[in-house]
Amino acid sequence: MKTFDYRAAAATADGLEPNAVFLAGGTNLVDLMKLGVATPDVLVDVSRLPLGDVAEGPDGGLRIGATVRNSDLAADPRVRDRYPVLSQALLAGASGQLRNMATTGGNLLQRTRCRYFMDPTMPCNKHEPGSGCPARAGDHRNLAILGGSEACIATHPSDMAVALAALDAVVRVDGATGERTIPVTELHRLPGDQPERDTVLEHGELITAVDVPALPFGARSAYRKARDRASYAFAAGSVAAALDVADGVVRDVRLAFGAVAHRPWRAFTAEEALRGRPATPESFLAAADAELRAARPLRDNAYKISLVRNLTAAVLTRLSGPAEPVGGHR
Structure with missing residues (x-):
């Protein structure tokens, strides 16, 4: 693993150096660093920021803090009663140990498990734009059938994100230019000719919460x-x-x-x-x-x-x- 610096974030809008990344649970990022796929110079730990609560929203929905652990969110009685789809999706993901570490924000931002992306020795347009997408002619059994491009057919791996997309959830982010909201359905990009960009987030923008609106038939x-x-x-x-x-x-x-x-x-x-x-x-x-x-x-x-x-x-x-x-x- 490449050497890196570490510091704790002081605020949600704590700026990032050019080759720095946010760290929360680390269940995906640390794996990518061990493989040599992710090579940040600095890790900025956001796990100690006050983003770990699930609160009632003004419309009867819920505001889920970005560092709420997946296991805690799945077990929250309000989630289980009002949005069983979300609880079930969380429990379908990973293992109990990983759910105890993984966070809401990190789950949304996890990267594809395409075997060519996960191997830094292979050509991949996500690693190096223009190097090609060997998955198209190679191993693509678990890859995209919708929205792909000649440059990339990777799939997003999150279960939680699928439930949040169905629930019209909205992501709240903070960065150098201030706060903004993004519907979960618009957070992730289709690959087009820029597959190296997974989301519409700008460098240094941090997910602070996810708002799930009230849905009268959400219990069904x-x-x-x-x-x-x-x-x-x-x-x-x-x-x-x-x-x-x-x-x-x-x-x-x-x-x-x-x-x-x-x-x-x-x-x-x-x-x-x-x-x-x-x-x-x-x-x-x-x-x-x-x-x-x-x-x-x-x-x-x-x-x-x-x-x-x-x-x-x-x-x-x-x-x-x-x-x-x-x-x-x-």
Whole structure:
């Protein structure tokens, strides 16, 4: 590992030197440093800043501090009752030990696990723009089918981010030019011709909190993840959903897909196709098909289309049935 300097942040707007990065739980960053993928000169520790609380929002939602640990957030009774999709997504990620260290802000900013990105000896446009994307012709089974480009087909690995995208959550950031808010659906970039940029954050901007707005039907929500093994594995595909049904008709819906794109994929087309339609498996499948028409799979990842299609129908069918106890236990 390259040598580096360390200091504790004094404030949320504590500026960063050109090759400095923020450190919170370190569950992703330290791994990347050990591999030689990340080589910062300075680590600025933000874990001691007063950003570790979950507070009631003015509209009945929640404000989640950036350093709230994943395990604490998943166990919070307000999250379990009002937004079980978020609690379930958190519990589907990593291991218990990692959830005890990982933070809300760090989870959002974790980087892709594409094998070419994780190996600094391989060409990768995220390492060195212009060096190419060997994944397109190589190992891409778990990579993007939506929103990719010739330069990159990496996927964002977070489970939590998929749930937050479905819940219309908003990220609060602070930096040298002051505070601003960014919808979670707009925080992460599609790769385009600049795959080295994962998010719209400027250097030195720090996530301070995530605001989750009140959602009247948020208690009827769920997250489902398909993966190669039962635990401690990243998703091959996932679905976060919240559903409002009256008299057998979909009044409103929130839907997002994971492990299919460079960012959590909010399924706006599928949502629009569902509103006012019968709450039936046929409608759910048709809505998923409408969203997935934009998919551009490669040789080995076309299976994700049917996987996400079927996950969508399964989650929405379950949510459209008799109400189950809230609290994240489903």
